[in-house]
Amino acid sequence: MSGHVHIVGGGLAGLSAAVELAGGSERVSVYEAGPACGGRARSYLDRQLGCRIDNGNHLLLSGNPAVYRYLGLIGAQDTLVGPKRPVFPFVDLADRLRWTLDLSRGRVPLWVLSKRRRVPGMRLAELRGLLALMEATPDMVVSDCLQPGSLARRLLEPFAISVLNTMPDTGSAALLGAVVKESLARGGRNCLPRFPAEGLSESFVDPALAHLSVLKADVRTGSRVSAVEMADGSVAALHLGDERIALGPEDTVIMAVPAPVATSLLAADLPGFSAPDQFESILNAHFLLPQAPVLTGGLAQARFIGVVGGISEWVFVKDRILSVTVSAANRYATRDLDELAAIIWNEVRAAIDPAATVPLPVAMPPLRIVREKRATFAATVQQDRLRPGMRTMAPNLLLAGDWTATGLPATIEGAIRSGHAAAQAVHARRGMPGRPK
């Protein structure tokens, strides 16, 4: 073995680095503070509902290259499911309007020419907003790029809020533009909505752990790194409570913890370190129905619906569970959760009932609300500038995580890319070719 790579954090960035490195010439260890890996993308048994749920709904796209590379390496590419066509059903609660955005598969956006397939009420001139996003400079916010009208209100603003987890008047246009370039601009083939058939852990975590176990990588849960000891500008040791893990000259640390943890472990002793320090929350409401709804139309195909003109943004239908996502949820931080739940349940009924063979119960079913307070960094222009690169002033310390300078907002794609990039840097340090892309 040519060295030992110590990966701190068993979220998807850390697991992605581990999966890339395991089975190579490095010994690989992952230290995860929590009882299980997965970080902000995990499933767990909810005792209140008596079933497994994801901490939050995660929507991915067929054109997320790093996600599919990672799933391929761990043999889990078939665990993501979704409609065969790039369809996105929507309801506008304020205007009582329903439509299905039906993108063309290829790069030529023929869908904009069909009133049946595009956003109702949109003017073709509004499409200039998409071009403006793709050409945005780092100092522009999303609102600077959008033209007022139905396309902005019914698609681009909700899209911005979910992708950036930040409101359009402060959200970075360049970060949203990067996602548009990798999705819409590459055609509907790259925009097929995808989500785990079973759960986030069953897709992204459990197969990775099985793969790492076969390749003899060491994954330690319940192992919080409490301090990073520096000497002569390099990491000399990691401390896990009373345990001290000394680094040899060939060893590397990949720090794949959330931004606030990285700041507390590194900022004092690492010259030039910076990280985002403002965060946005995401609220998920999971409702357990007496039986799975039977759906019709676009909703039956997609198994989710976008909601405009309410608090809810997306409703996902997973068998007996209806899960609602509310992004950029700091704006609701002071609202009473019971009051929010009642409003959200009424919105769910309005969104689902017209497409269900039997209406949902009027009375709110058992529910679980999960508020992830620091779901992502606030994807503002200012916070984006604080994101550090993967390399640090310490030659044996690399950074990974959705908050590092991936060029994308805080997403699974960004997290996995960052882990992959850190693994490639380890290979480069040894003068070894990485695994092919």
Ligand SMILES: Cc1cc2nc3c(=O)[nH]c(=O)nc-3n(C[C@H](O)[C@H](O)[C@H](O)COP(=O)(O)OP(=O)(O)OC[C@H]3O[C@@H](n4cnc5c(N)ncnc54)[C@H](O)[C@@H]3O)c2cc1C
């Ligand atoms: C509710 C919600 C909804 C989301 N929806 C989407 C979506 O639809 N699509 C999408 O692409 N992305 C979505 N995201 C974002 C996505 O989940 C994250 O970008 C991604 O999971 C981040 O992975 P990470 O490895 O960078 O960080 P994390 O998942 O935070 O992993 C860091 C890990 O480090 C561990 N750790 C912390 N401190 C220590 C320590 N001292 N020692 C050892 N370990 C430590 C943590 O326990 C954690 O497991 C969503 C996030 C949330 C919260």
